[in-house]
Amino acid sequence: MSAFLDARTLPRETILSPDLAIIGGGPAGISLALAMADSGQNVLLLEAGALAFEAGAQKLYQGSESGVAYTALDGGRLRFLGGSTNHWGGWCRPLDKIDFDSRDGVPHSGWPFARSEIEPYFARAQSLVEAGPWIYDGADHSVSDSGSLLRLGPGGVYTSWFQFSKTQGGILPTHFGERYQNDLKRAPHITPLLNANVTGIKLSGDASHVDHLDIVTLSGNRLTVKPRYTVLAAGAIENARLLLASNDVMAAGVGNGNDVVGRFFADHPIPRNVATLVLFDGRVAPFYSNFLTLPNGAVLRAVLSPREEFLRAHGVAGSLSTVENEIKLDPLAIAAVETTAGALGVDASGAKAFSLGCGMELAPDPERRVTLGQERDALGLPQPNLHMTITDDDFSHFRQTLAELGRQLLAAKSGMIHLSYSQRHDWLAAMDWGNHHLGTTRMSADPRQGVVDAASKVHGVANLYVAGGSVFPTYGSSNPTLNLVALTLRLADRLKKVMA
């Protein structure tokens, strides 16, 4: 078993010439390296950080922000082996079929291929994130011993299911760096290089391909990597930053001939306590508000999601609602519950109320973007600026879905909903974020609409590919990591063919 190399201790000006350089050792980079292990190609995994958190490395993630308040750029991601899985929540769910479709009334929506293209990779991705057997929306039949699904009348909202990466004593989700570092060491032909900050992707003079990568360490060492192929897997903010900052041959940055790099940044807003759910009989199965562990090891949680037909018919974006804590109603709200239940002819003497949380999809917005800021980091690279936007349509889409849920509860005579916010400033005051960084190098067959093509290759650059959430053009309400790992495994298959 070979030890990891450290870029600080290699002789200055060393030139490394792997077949494949992977920039970034998060779940995308690690999954790609492991998937390439049997390819016979020499793979260099360039990781900016060490094996554990170090404040100096993390500081290189600082940046500025404008627009709607967002998580600090050095707060919503981690710069060491394993990337942001060192503090992720482990929520997993495959993207829905509709997430890949170009939707009427949603400009810039859709992928250049259907969900079926990444389905063959879901099983291996599920295994890498360690989320147990694949169940998801097949869970309805596996949970009957633990309680009943919420009674909803016919309509646009249904109970769907998340699974959880839970391996570390059943408590913490898989931290990719810790979990896979021995596999990386053992794998033939993979060389992980730590403390290796890529600061430049240098193109050939005719901009047709990557000539070399500049590596700088915080201790002042400098190395050069001359790979045959490169995959950028440094997270959505850093992927855009590196492409934009590498502007010596293409003045607008690598792959940015059409000014798309950095645009369409996205995340899941998760405003708190968006509504009060009242159930007339007071009974909600524990799997709505907590983890349910099945005998086969799968850990599940139920959420409320809009059906595909509802999304299409109403032109709304994806979302999910979670049942959170039980709450006490004030006398006015109790009167409203009793009046409603009385009108429906049901007993509400045992009624209970719960707060609802949510995760929303934002409609694609080219102005929500990463650009280069004025400040530079300790390595001389311009810091990123993130301009964050949420439109009023984004809020109203989710309100429509909640209103539909309320209608279905009343139709089933099982409960009712009270929406908490109608004003923009109330939504923003309750806002939290998933820190699911997506969309800055979006995928499109058309180079004017996307940075990478359907194979994840940067348009116009022969040997440069991108992995991770930055290639997602649209993304629904599912958390990204399972999906970006599946997409990365697909990329590994492509690379094995083109590199052979």
Ligand SMILES: Cc1cc2nc3c(=O)[nH]c(=O)nc-3n(C[C@H](O)[C@H](O)[C@H](O)COP(=O)(O)OP(=O)(O)OC[C@H]3O[C@@H](n4cnc5c(N)ncnc54)[C@H](O)[C@@H]3O)c2cc1C
């Ligand atoms: C608090 C929190 C909770 C989350 N919860 C969930 C969840 O429940 N479910 C879910 O699906 N997702 C969740 N996520 C998102 C998830 O962590 C990301 O989707 C995932 O980590 C992205 O993987 P990645 O490999 O593309 O990028 P990253 O994880 O960001 O990894 C990028 C790697 O590249 C390295 N790097 C960066 N710049 C350079 C450079 N210049 N040179 C060399 N290396 C570089 C970094 O050090 C890092 O190791 C959460 C994120 C956060 C912050």
